[in-house]
Amino acid sequence: MLKVDDLRVTLRRGIEVVRGVSFSVRAGKVVSIVGESGSGKSMAVRAVMGLPPPMASLSGSILLNGEQLIGAPERRLKQLRGSKISMIFQDPMTALNPVVRVGELIAEAVRLHNPQMSARQAALRAIELLETVAVPQPDVRARQYSHQFSGGMRQRAMIAMAIANNPDVLIADEPTTALDVTVQAQIIEVLANLRRMFPVGLVLITHDLGVVAGVADTVVVMYAGKVVETGEVHDIFHNSRHPYTRGLLACLPDIEKKGGKLIPIPGNPPSLSTRPSGCPFRPRCPIARDICAHQEPPLRHVDRVETACHFAEELRSPGAPALQATGGHG
């Protein structure tokens, strides 16, 4: 239903923040986009929503149910947003109008795309939606204001608004980052459960691979505006061939507990102006060699995943000695 191909987003002064990203999501499936802050995850999905920053230019292809969204008129994108494709954001506080009751906010979202529906019907639908996202006492909650909601409850209300019209695709951009760990898990569960109620395809963005383990079908790992590795969730966790993914995995406390060595990724992602030549991960990569400075590795099939690393074949099982080597180019 959503198929993104070679998506590029270029900001003013020719700065490319998304550099050829491809992924797709089908009904009832979860695609997770992971990567550190600044890797272009939000830019990519804002482009998919038809909401790139002003003056940005887009290229590539974004097909929603076969319809090309790149170059589509704003009128059409507006129709699709909130009905066929919708998005929830990291911070529900800024997105929920504080002076309107939560039930009315949701009812407004319902009627925006169903103007024929009566106010009464929309109000009932709002309560039903709050129930869908597991808000206790939804009829009482519907009459409250967002400041009477906890962070987790607010995020549920946001999800209720986003699914008001049973979209085919729901994009969640770091929906749990601002919440504490227990609440994070609950929100992820609410999102994962939506698939059982209607055939939504979910794009879940996070900087935390641990979040995706239980719910994703496919994982897309982004670094410096590109996909550096992608595959089925099991293969990303067990057959990753990219030093960056391995680094993210090594940062998972769970793996640490199992006796593996904790190997955080030293250094920071490149800034846009100082992106190195060749492989963008090179300054932080424990197995980098000369070729990495000259040639950016393309994404290619290696065993069970697609990986962008010149030396993917060397990384076999997680924790392979090569990863623990030190002395990458600094």
Ligand SMILES: Nc1ncnc2c1ncn2[C@@H]1O[C@H](COP(=O)(O)OP(=O)(O)O)[C@@H](O)[C@H]1O
């Ligand atoms: N409005 C903006 N104008 C210019 N650059 C931006 C803007 N927003 C983000 N960027 C830059 O674009 C890059 C990608 O950002 P973003 O997509 O937000 O990353 P992520 O969501 O993965 O953290 C970053 O380097 C960021 O600094």
Ligand code: SF4
């Ligand atoms: S291409 Fe080179 S620098 Fe990039 S991840 Fe692979 S080994 Fe490391």
Ligand SMILES: [Mg+2]
């Ligand atoms: Mg972001």
